[in-house]
Structures are given as C-alpha cells and as structure tokens.
Amino acid sequence: MDVWRIDVNSRRLSKEPIPSAWRQLGGRALIARILLDEVNPLCDPLGPYNKLVLAPGLLVGHMLSSCDRISYGGKSPLTRGVKESNAGGTTGLKLVYLGIKALILEGAPQDDRWWVIYLDKDGAIFEPAQDLLGLGVYATAEKLLGRYGKDVAIALIGPAGERCQLAAGIQNLDKDRVPSRIAARGGLGALMGSKQIKAIVIDAKDGSKPEIKDLESYKAAQKRFTKSLMEHPQTKIYADYGTNAMPGMSDGFGGLPTRNFSAGHFEGLDKIRGEYMRELLLRRGGEAETTHACMPGCTIRCSNVYADEQGKAIVSPLEYETVGLLGPNLGIDNLDAIARMNYEINDLGLDTIDVGAALGVAAEAGLMEFGDSKRAMELIQEIRRGTVLGRVLGNGAAVTGRALNVRRVPAVKGQAMSAYEPRAIKGTGVTYATSPQGADHTAGLTIRAKVDHLDPKIQAEVSRTVQINMAGYDSLGACVFAGNGFAGVPETIKQLIEARYGWEVAENFLQELGKTAIRLEREFNRRAGFTAADDRLPEFMKYEPLPPNNSVFDVADEDLDHIFDGI
Amino acid sequence: MNELEVTFQLHTVLQIQTPSGTVTSLRHRMRAGETLKEALAALGLSVDPDETLIVVNRRNVDLDYRPKAGDIIHLIPAIAGG
Numbered sequence: 079m080d081v082w083r084i085d086v087n088s089r090r091l092s093k094e095p096i097p098s099a100w101r102q103l104g105g106r107a108l109i110a111r112i113l114l115d116e117v118n119p120l121c122d123p124l125g126p127y128n129k130l131v132l133a134p135g136l137l138v139g140h141m142l143s144s145c146d147r148i149s150y151g152g153k154s155p156l157t158r159g160v161k162e163s164n165a166g167g168t169t170g171l172k173l174v175y176l177g178i179k180a181l182i183l184e185g186a187p188q189d190d191r192w193w194v195i196y197l198d199k200d201g202a203i204f205e206p207a208q209d210l211l212g213l214g215v216y217a218t219a220e221k222l223l224g225r226y227g228k229d230v231a232i233a234l235i236g237p238a239g240e241r242c243q244l245a246a247g248i249q250n251l252d253k254d255r256v257p258s259r260i261a262a263r264g265g266l267g268a269l270m271g272s273k274q275i276k277a278i279v280i281d282a283k284d285g286s287k288p289e290i291k292d293l294e295s296y297k298a299a300q301k302r303f304t305k306s307l308m309e310h311p312q313t314k315i316y317a318d319y320g321t322n323a324m325p326g327m328s329d330g331f332g333g334l335p336t337r338n339f340s341a342g343h344f345e346g347l348d349k350i351r352g353e354y355m356r357e358l359l360l361r362r363g364g365e366a367e368t369t370h371a372c373m374p375g376c377t378i379r380c381s382n383v384y385a386d387e388q389g390k391a392i393v394s395p396l397e398y399e400t401v402g403l404l405g406p407n408l409g410i411d412n413l414d415a416i417a418r419m420n421y422e423i424n425d426l427g428l429d430t431i432d433v434g435a436a437l438g439v440a441a442e443a444g445l446m447e448f449g450d451s452k453r454a455m456e457l458i459q460e461i462r463r464g465t466v467l468g469r470v471l472g473n474g475a476a477v478t479g480r481a482l483n484v485r486r487v488p489a490v491k492g493q494a495m496s497a498y499e500p501r502a503i504k505g506t507g508v509t510y511a512t513s514p515q516g517a518d519h520t521a522g523l524t525i526r527a528k529v530d531h532l533d534p535k536i537q538a539e540v541s542r543t544v545q546i547n548m549a550g551y552d553s554l555g556a557c558v559f560a561g562n563g564f565a566g567v568p569e570t571i572k573q574l575i576e577a578r579y580g581w582e583v584a585e586n587f588l589q590e591l592g593k594t595a596i597r598l599e600r601e602f603n604r605r606a607g608f609t610a611a612d613d614r615l616p617e618f619m620k621y622e623p624l625p626p627n628n629s630v631f632d633v634a635d636e637d638l639d640h641i642f643d644g645i
Numbered sequence: 646m647n648e649l650e651v652t653f654q655l656h657t658v659l660q661i662q663t664p665s666g667t668v669t670s671l672r673h674r675m676r677a678g679e680t681l682k683e684a685l686a687a688l689g690l691s692v693d694p695d696e697t698l699i700v701v702n703r704r705n706v707d708l709d710y711r712p713k714a715g716d717i718i719h720l721i722p723a724i725a726g727g
Contacts, residue, residue, distance in 0.1 A: 311696045312724050315657050321727030326656045330719040332703040353657060357667070398727025497727065502703070523726040528698065528705050558725060627703055 079179040079288070084195065084202055086273045087126075087185040091202040096179050102581060104136035106162040106552035107591050108180060109151030110598035113160060116182075119606035123155040123265075124242055124272040126186030132173060132233070132278075133181075135164075135555015136591075137574060139174035139288045140296075141375030143304055144560035146171045148233075148250065148261070149552060153606070155272075156244045156265035156432070156474060157491040157516040160602040162595075163266055164520075164552055166372035167250030167259035172231035173197075175285030187274045192240075194277045196226065199284040207276040212237055214425035215249045218277065219257040226279050228255065234277035236427020239267030241464065243472035244492075245432035246271065249424070252381070253374045258394050262429035263518055264493060265474075291580035299573035306570075307563025308377055316380035316559055317369045319352035321398040324497070326351050328402070331531055332627040333502030335495070336406040337448045338438035339488040339619075342499045343626050346411025350401055355384075355413055364389015378559050384417045393421040399519070402497025403434025408441060409448030419451070422458045428472060433458070435475035435487075435494035443482035486618050491516035491608075498523065500615055501624040501631045503531045508541035508633055512613045512641050514599035520558060522548050532629050538637040546645075550592030564588070593645045600642065610639050647677035649714035651684070656721040659692075675712065682708040690720070698723050 080093045081100070103111050109131050113119075121127035130152045137145040148170030154161030173181065176199060183195075192207040210218050215236045222232055232251050239246035246267030249257040290296045307313060315323050325347055328334040332342035348354060359366040359382065366385035371378075372395070381395040396417050404416045423430045437454055440446060445467075446453040460468030470481045475494040479487030488495040493516030500507025505524030513521035522545035529536055551561055554571070564571055571588050575581060584590055603612075619631040653671045655661065661668040675684045681699065685692055685708070692699070692708075699706050700719040712718060 311693070311722065315722055315724050319657050323657050323724055324727040326719075327698065327721050327724065330654075330656075330698075330700045330703065330721055353660060353667070353669070402727075519726060526698075526723050526725045530704055532704065562725065 079177045081180050081182065082178050083182045083184065085185045086183055086187055086275065089193070089204040100179070102583070103591070103594065104553050105133050105147070105149040105164065105555050106549055107595035107598070108133045108553070109149055109162045110160060110595050110602065112180060112182065113151060113153065114598050114602050117153055119153065119602050121153060123153040123158060123269060128153045128269060128272070130183040130266065130269050130273060131180055132169070133179070134170040134174050135553060138170040138555040140290070141171070142300055142574070143307055143375055143377040143563070144373065144557040145555050146373045146375070147555045147557060148173065149555070150248055150261040150266045152266055152269045154264040154266070155242065155268040157493050159491060159516070159606050159608055160514050160599040161264035161266060162515065162552060163247065163261040163263040165250045165259040165261040166557065167252050168231040168374065169233050169250040169280060170555055171374065172280040172282040172285070174288055175282035176280065177285065183273050183275065186272070192274045192276050194222065194279060195275055196279045196281065198281040210276045211240060215257045215427050216425055219251060219255070222277055222279060223255055226281060229281070229283060231280040231282070232257065232277055235267040235270050236425060238426045238428045238461065238472050239271040240276070241469070241472070242268040242271045243428070243469065244268055244477060245429045245436070245472055245474035246427050247429050249427060252372045256394055258424065259372050260424065260429070262431065264516065267427050290578050292577040295573060296577035299570040299577060302567050303563050303570045303574070304377065306566035307560065310562040310566065312559070312562045313378050316378050319356055320369070320380050320382045320395065322352035322355055322396065322401055324352070324398040325401065326353070327525065328498060331502050331525065332624070333499040333525070333531070334406050335402060335488065335497055335499050337409050338407060338442045338486055339495070339499065340486065342502045342624050344406035346406070349411040350405045350413055350416070355396070358413065359385065362387060362389050365391040370395065378557070380559060384413070386414060392417040393424065396420060399496045400430040400434065403431050403438070404454070407434055407438045407497070408454055410451045410454065412451055415451035419455055419458055422455070422462070426461055426472070428461070429474070431496050432474035432494040433471065435489065436471045436478040439475050439478045439484045439487055440471065440482065442486055443484050487616055489517055490615060491612055493517050498525060499624060501619055501629050502627055504534055504631060504633055505529070505531065505537040505540040507615055507631050508537045508638065508641065509545055511615050511638050512541070513545060514596065514603050520548065521545055532627060534633045537633050538641045542641050545596065546589050546592035548592065549595040550588035553591040553595055554588070596642060597645055613638050648674050649677050649712065650674050651712045651716040651718055653688070654717060654719045656719065658722050659720050678711060680708060681706070681710045681712060681718070684712065692720060696723050697721065
C-alpha cells in the first residue's frame with residue numbers, strides 16, 4: 079500500500095511509500111499521526127496549510143463484518159482542534175482496493191474552479207465540477223453515478239460544505255449507492271469545500287483485495303469473530319430496532335435531551351422510540367425497511383429505510399442521534415416530520431446532531447416554539463437559501479448560541495453534544511468534556527455500563543476505559559457495534575492483524591492503538607492552544623438541575639484533568 | 646401478608662407480541678420483601694442480568710433489589726448506544 083498525496087493547486091498526485099512511523103497505524107490513529115507530522119496546529123483550518131486526510135482503518139478491505147469504515151481527518155473548522163470523523167459505506171473498501179493507506183489533500187486552489195477528483199489504479203484525474211455546484215448530495219450522487227458507473231464509491235459534500243459552513247460533513251454511498259453515510263462531525267465537509275473539491279470518486283474496478291499474509295489463520299479468526307458477533311444479544315436488537323432502540327433506555331435514566339437540554343424526560347417518548355418506529359414501518363411496508371446494511375457484508379444491519387404512509391422512502395437511515403436532536407430536543411414527537419428534516423439536512427451535507435442542537439438553541443432564543451416542526455423545517459430552509467440566519471444555523475450550535483446570545487448551549491470545544499444528557503449519564507459527560515474530539519458520543523459512550531450514572535466519583539474511570547477502546551476501534555475501521563463481537567473473542571483482533579500484515583502485535587493491540595491515538599490527538603490540541611479549561615462542560619450544567627433527576631454535572635475538575643495520566 | 650404492586654416496563658425485544666397487540670408493561674402484585682428475581686420468576690419472565698439493564702427511579706439495580714410499592718421497573722435489553 080502507498081500514501082497518495084494530492085496538491086489541489088497543481089492538481090498533481092504523488093504516490094509515496096508509507097513512513098515507518100505510520101505503518102502500524104490506521105484510521106483515527108493514523109490521522110492523528112499525520113496531522114502532528116504535517117499540519118501546523120495553529121493554522122487556519124480553512125486555509126492552505128490544513129490538510130484533509132482519508133484513512134481506512136487497519137481491518138478494512140475484506141468485508142469483515144462491520145469493519146470497513148473510512149476515517150476522515152484534519153484540523154477541525156468547528157473545534158479548531160484535532161478531528162477524526164468516520165463513516166460506513168463503501169469509500170474505505172474501495173480506497174483499500176486501490177492500495178491507498180492514506181489519501182492526503184493539501185494546498186489551496188488559486189482560482190474559483192471546483193473539481194471532482196477521479197481515482198483509479200492509474201492515479202488521479204481532476205474533472206470540472208461547475209455543473210454540480212449548489213446541488214444537494216442526492217442529486218450530486220445521482221449525476222456522478224451516471225457519469226462514472228454504478229460500481230464506484232463516492233465521497234462528496236453538499237451546498238453547506240461548498241459554503242464552508244462549520245457543521246458540514248462528508249457523505250459516502252451506502253451499499254445501495256445512497257449518499258447517506260456521513261462523516262458528520264467537526265466540519266470536515268467545510269475543509270473539503272475549502273479545497274474546492276465537490277467529490278472524490280473512487281473506481282476500484284482494476285484494484286484488488288489487499289494481500290493476506292496468512293490466509294488460513296485469518297479465516298479462522300474471522301469465523302470466530304463473526305460467530306461471536308452473530309450470537310451477541312445486542313446484534314438482534316440493532317437488527318430489529320436500529321440505533322433508535324435507544325430513546326427508551328436514555329429516557330429510563332432521565333437522560334434524553336429535551337427542549338434544548340432543559341429536561342431529561344420527554345413526554346412524547348412513545349411516539350418516537352424504536353419500538354413504535356418498527357411497528358410503523360412494518361405496517362407501512364413498501365420501501366420501508368426495518369433493517370438494512372450500510373456496508374457490504376455487515377451482519378448487524380442496524381440501518382433502516384424510513385417510509386411515509388404510502389410506503390415511499392423519506393430518508394435512510396433514521397438514527398437515534400438524529401431522532402434525539404430533532405425530536406425531543408426540539409419538543410417534536412412526530413417521526414415523519416423528523417425524517418423529512420433529516421432528509422433536508424442530509425441533502426445540504428450537514429451534521430444532524432449539530433444542526434439539531436442549533437435549532438434547539440434557536441428555539442430557546444425565540445425563533446421557534448418547541449414542538450413546532452413546520453417552523454423547524456422553515457429554519458432548515460433558511461440554511462438552504464443561504465440567508466444570514468441560515469448561515470448561522472449551518473455553523474452549528476456553538477456559533478448559533480453566540481450569535482443569538484443564548485447561554486444554554488450544549489457544546490464542548492465548539493461541537494454539539496449528541497443525545498445523551500451528561501447530567502444524567504455523567505460518564506458520557508466526562509467523555510464529552512475530555513475527548514480531544516469535542517463533545518462526541520462515539521468517543522466513549524458509557525450508558526451501557528452497569529453503574530450508578532449519577533455518582534460523580536466513578537465516572538472518569540468508566541469513561542477512560544471506553545474512550546481508549548473506542549479510539550482503538552476507530553483506528554481499526556471497526557464499527558462500534560463490531561465491538562460486541564470482539565468483546566467475546568478479544569484475541570481475534572491480534573490474530574486478524576498478524577494474519578493480514580505479518581506483524582507481531584501485543585495482546586492488547588486495541589488498547590495500544592487507542593492510547594496512541596488519544597496521546598497524539600492531545601498533543602495536537604496542546605500545540606493548537608487547548609488547555610484544561612477546554613476540557614469542561616458548559617457552565618450551566620454545573621448549576622442548573624436537570625429534571626427529573628434534578629442532578630447537576632458534578633464530576634470533579636481534578637478527575638477531568640487527570641483522566642489520561644500515564645496513557 | 647403484606648402485598649404491593651409494581652409495574653414492569655418492557656423494552657425492545659422483551660416486549661411481548663400477542664394477537665391483540667404488543668404488551669409493553671405488566672402490573673404485578675408481589676409479597677413485600679420479595680426480590681426482583683423472585684418477582685420475575687413468578688411472572689415467567691426470563692431476564693439475563695448480564696445483558697439487561699434493570700432501572701428503578703432512573704438508577705441501575707440488580708436482581709436482589711426489593712421493590713417498593715408503586716415502583717416502575719424498566720427491563721431494558723442492554724445496547725451500547727446509537
């Protein structure tokens with residue numbers, strides 16, 4: 079495999095051997111290493127010195143169930159710190175088929191032309207993208223699939239990314255070629271837009287599966303992992319209900335963010351929860367699917383297709399985080415309305431979490447009534463029209479809070495929290511506060527732990543363990559839910575890596591990878607000017623009791639400051 | 646013998662499908678002082694304590710918990726998140 083480097087100014091590609099310090103890293107850990115080695119942490123994230131990195135995880139390439147995720151990274155336009163955001167779909171798989179360890183986009187265009195980068199075995203071709211400008215991701219993907227054929231993978235941005243809006247993500251095709259798998263967090267779509275790249279098309283028809291050094295051992299480990307994953311009880315729950323199995327669980331702990339994080343219980347729970355959604359979709363039929371794979375070969379199938387009363391698809395997938403931020407967080411208990419908002423935000427190429435949180439902040443500022451889904455959609459259309467208000471909202475919750483003078487803004491390091499209230503699930507609050515990524519549930523969610531989530535004294539340890547594991551999985555290209563399979567047979571991680579690459583790695587390779595990623599990320603943030611003061615939740619959460627627990631976030635600052643000691 | 650009534654809220658795969666609809670909660674009368682384990686056995690509900698979050702008053706409890714009158718007991722098949 080090679081590192082492919084593209085200068086977007088000269089539009090030239092160079093293929094380089096992998097530096098030795100990068101060799102045993104992948105995904106999130108590799109991105110952190112590349113950023114530390116090559117990007118000035120003080121640079122303007124939308125300027126010429128920032129770089130957009132695409133790095134498949136170490137296990138990507140053989141359709142090992144739920145292990146083909148692609149990581150994107152760069153200095154975050156949203157947090158202004160280190161950023162890795164990953165997605166399912168087919169991008170990671172196709173990059174690996176072309177032998178790409180990492181794709182680095184650098185430099186800045188010197189004129190106003192936009193491009194599609196077409197990658198195949200022979201290299202990179204820049205093709206004009208003027209005809210795609212202003213198009214949403216669904217229309218853009220359709221055009222590109224018509225132009226390049228049905229077998230390509232595509233990474234693309236929407237109008238929000240073109241405008242360098244800070245909540246813009248990068249979309250990827252799912253296995254059905256729908257651009258629904260978004261590397262949503264941290265504004266990496268804005269970074270891609272700053273390079274004036276509308277899409278990257280990956281054509282791997284002349285590529286090949288990566289070499290496996292010891293096929294017999296690999297297959298044996300793969301079989302054990304797959305069996306463990308299929309037998310895990312959570313796999314059936316995700317297949318039946320998707321991630322929207324979560325609202326009842328979050329609400330059960332009083333941790334379902336409601337009306338801009340002012341309550342942890344939502345009275346409309348029964349109309350938005352996964353159990354209701356499943357019955358609704360089964361009844362509606364047509365294009366509705368209660369279970370759907372986002373990556374080829376995934377056996378969990380936690381995705382879905384949400385359809386209207388006529389059975390016509392509205393959006394795919396409808397996930398818990400989106401339901402949480404666009405539903406209870408806005409006081410809205412109508413899944414059809416939530417699904418339609420989800421489609422619009424996807425089409426704009428934006429992160430539903432940060433936009434949902436921004437709308438909650440806007441409601442608090444009086445721009446909409448909580449529960450008014452029609453008005454929420456109007457505000458989303460302001461983003462599409464590019465009005466001043468729309469430009470504010472498309473920059474996410476933190477910017478919206480500043481622009482509208484709202485004090486209750488659920489964000490850390492400029493990035494919005496997802497659908498877990500940190501005053502009720504305090505371990506996740508520790509993750510939000512201390513993750514180098516900013517508030518991000520995927521960095522270390524603790525709600526599954528059988529602990530007292532309200533006890534402030536134990537939360538740092540719970541969060542630390544999960545954060546290290548998650549950083550490891552993000553470096554392998556493994557979906558967080560693949561972790562259920564690996565949890566039963568943890569030795570298969572070492573076996574798969576050694577069989578594929580011929581390396582010798584430690585028994586705790588997952589944790590070593592995770593620690594490496596976090597250590598490098600924290601160093602990047604330190605050089606970018608971050609201090610312990612940035613590892614804090616918003617102040618209102620320390621003194622404003624959250625009903626129904628009436629709890630505040632009271633984990634000691636000292637615990638936050640020392641969470642990664644000795645890592 | 647003192648009796649008390651509690652309500653079990655059933656989540657996701659623990660909900661019971663019947664010809665007349667989905668059963669999402671069960672009211673249950675039990676002897677005061679009985680444990681959850683005993684109450685679940687009386688109801689015929691099979692719950693794997695390692696894979697189920699049992700939540701009362703928004704806190705995790707275990708099968709040795711002794712319910713109080715009026716408790717709403719959530720039986721939540723555990724998942725890692727969304």
